[in-house]
Amino acid sequence: MKKTLSQQVAEIGEKLTFEDLPDYVVENSKKFILDLLGNLLASKHIESSRIVVDVVKDLGGEPTSTVVGCNYKTSAPMAALANGTMGHAFDMDDDHREGTQHSSVVVFPAVLSLAERYKKSGKELITAFVYGSEITIRLGEAFLGQTYYQGFHPTGTCGVFGAAGGAAKILGLNAEQITNTLGLAGSQAAGLLEWKAQGTWSKRYQAGHPAMCGTLGALMAKRGYTAPTTVWDGEDGFLRAYSYKDIWDEKKVIDEFGTRWEMADTSIKVHACCxxxxxxxxxxxxxxxxxxxxxxxxxxxxxxxxxxxxxxxxxxxxxxxxxxxxxxxxxxxxxxxxxxxxxxxxxxxxxxxxxxxxxxxxxxxxxxxxxxxxxxxxxxxxxxxxxxxxxxxxxxxxxxxDYPKGDPENPVTWEEAVEKFRFMSGYHIGEFEKDRIIELVGNLEELDCLDELIKIIS
CATH class of the missing domain: 3.30.1330.120 (2-methylcitrate dehydratase PrpD)
Structure with a gap:
């Protein structure tokens, strides 16, 4: 029997190792991670960020995972919720134009929260981040830029699958468990564009919510919770249900997955707007x-x-x-x-x-x-x-x-990403801390554990 899309992607994820990743994918990933950390550190004083952090503190949770910039630890799902929401506050986090969404701000909070909890290495963090980012971007690409006309925000709807995949990978789940994780994400895919009608903050939540849900789904699947293998390509699956006038191309999801990395072409934003x-x-x-x-x-x-x-x-x-x-x-x-x-x-x-x-x-x-x-x-x-x-x-x-600054054809260099990070982190941390974060992220694959990086960004 032919395997479903999510089963095929899960099998790729189970086998994927850091050594499978081309150098340019690793280098771009570190650039995206540094960029997002700058967004997180810059946003902690924003009112929408303060609210979500206060709610997370009220809810409590086992203190295993860091809420960036807030000197506070909580459960992994709650940390992912807070960090995802904060990271999207300025709309200066990276995005993927053909995937028509922000991927890092959804995937990275999920994998970071679990990497900290389970004491993972820099290589494991990067591998999970790449895998999760590839999932959400490819799902966005499958809608051919049209899902917006159906009223959906792909950062939320597609992003939960990327967060789920990345979380499952950081937990070391097998293919069956990853498939279940992706299936559970289908029950949590959400994000309406109606936020733009009145200029509200709910768009920011549409980064934190999928980060939280993907984390939660992976933890449930790890314990044996089941979900449909046909979550994407089934009769009532994600691609049909979230498409505009049944416009989608499922080949975008799977073709050359694991050998051609769409996520590496993510754009870093240099302007604080859409x-x-x-x-x-x-x-x-x-x-x-x-x-x-x-x-x-x-x-x-x-x-x-x-x-x-x-x-x-x-x-x-x-x-x-x-x-x-x-x-x-x-x-x-x-x-x-x-x-x-x-x-x-x-x-x-x-x-x-x-x-x-x-x-x-x-x-x-x-x-x-x-x-x-x-x-x-x-x-x-x-x-x-x-x-x-x-x-x-x-x-x-x-x-x-044709190609604004930050696009792959007009890229932000590592040096320019560093400059943006310094600007975004501003007065929130000292120059020594900035220098050390830049150094640690720049050599992320060499870290046996993330303790020092976590301590500085806390």
């Missing part, structure tokens, strides 16, 4: 560099793909005049206006105070958009955009971006 805004932000910074006097701008036209219009311009009144940070993070007019006025798009430009800058809002009111058929043709392979500025005297300026 991934769909990244090329717009790059265009805006390019236009800023052209020396445009924004007070003399008559109109701005952005030409983008269809989904960028859907996610970044609706509801229109909240995008042109954002009232929350989430509104601004997912606003086409704000991303363009912010970059053109300030010449940067860091977390400092996405606070409750700075999103109300009158100069930015005035320019945002002049931004319009239209569908670019050429951009739509290549979605979700990549997200090109064009921004055209018309001045009051009729002069025009144009900027076009």
């Amino acid at each position: 991934r769909f805004s990244a090329p717009l932000a790059d265009c805006a910074l390019d236009l800023y560099g052209q020396g445009i006097d924004t007070e003399q701008v008559d109109s701005i036209l952005a030409k983008v793909n269809k989904y960028s219009i859907k996610v970044l311009t609706v509801p229109a009144e909240r995008k042109a005049d954002p009232t929350t940070v989430v509104d601004a993070q997912f606003s086409l007019p704000y991303a363009i206006a912010c970059g053109m006025v300030k010449g940067r798009e860091s977390i400092a430009e996405y606070t409750n105070e700075t999103i109300r800058d009158p100069k930015v809002l005035e320019l945002a009111s002049k931004v319009r958009w239209e569908l670019d058929p050429e951009a739509e043709k290549v979605y979700p392979k990549y997200y090109p955009c064009t921004v055209i500025v018309t001045m009051k005297d009729g002069t025009t300026y144009t900027s076009h971006v």
Whole structure:
């Protein structure tokens, strides 16, 4: 009998070793891990982070796993919940454009919580992280960029499978147990896009929730809890149930899994806004560099793909005049206006105070958009955009971006990732601690245990 998709992926996971991973996969993984740690350390003072940490503390739990930056340990699932939610607070954690989701912020909190509890090595941590990341990204790719139109957020819906797979791998489960772990994840796949309607925090929770659920599922499967082997490809499985108009390609899940690593092409973000805004932000910074006097701008036209219009311009009144940070993070007019006025798009430009800058809002009111058929043709392979500025005297300026900074074709180097980490961790830890974290992550595969790294990030 032909084995199901999850059984095939589970068998690959059982056999996978660190030595099977190409050097570039290992090096990129360390870059993603350092980047996420910077996001975690930066976010601990954010109100949404404080709330989830307070809830986790109220619930309690065996103190086996660290909540990053909070000097607190709790159970592995609760630590995964807190770290996943905090890591997504600024929306500056990495993402995968064709998988159309954030993977590391879901998978890493799950594997870290269990690696700490069970005293795993750096090699084991990286291997589990790679395996889990590959699962969630490939599931996202299988929807061909269309699951958004069904109202689902792949970071949550696909992410729980990646967290589950990574957690199962760090626990050393066999193929049958991994299959059950993935099957249990199917009962916990969740994440609606409705958070964007009112600029709420629930998107951040849609990183923490799957991290927690994947961890919990692996612990249950370890003890013999069963789940369907057909969780992905069954008649009522994930691919059919979560697809838009039955559009999916299950070959994306399994083809060359274990020899071709999609997760290594994850993009590191350099702007504190939605991934769909990244090329717009790059265009805006390019236009800023052209020396445009924004007070003399008559109109701005952005030409983008269809989904960028859907996610970044609706509801229109909240995008042109954002009232929350989430509104601004997912606003086409704000991303363009912010970059053109300030010449940067860091977390400092996405606070409750700075999103109300009158100069930015005035320019945002002049931004319009239209569908670019050429951009739509290549979605979700990549997200090109064009921004055209018309001045009051009729002069025009144009900027076009195919691959924003951070994409595999325009990558963030290790040195640039280090610079971002230093900026994100800011005043939260001292320079000695920053240097040591960078050194430890840079040599993660050489660590027999994670105790020193855990102690510093605690």
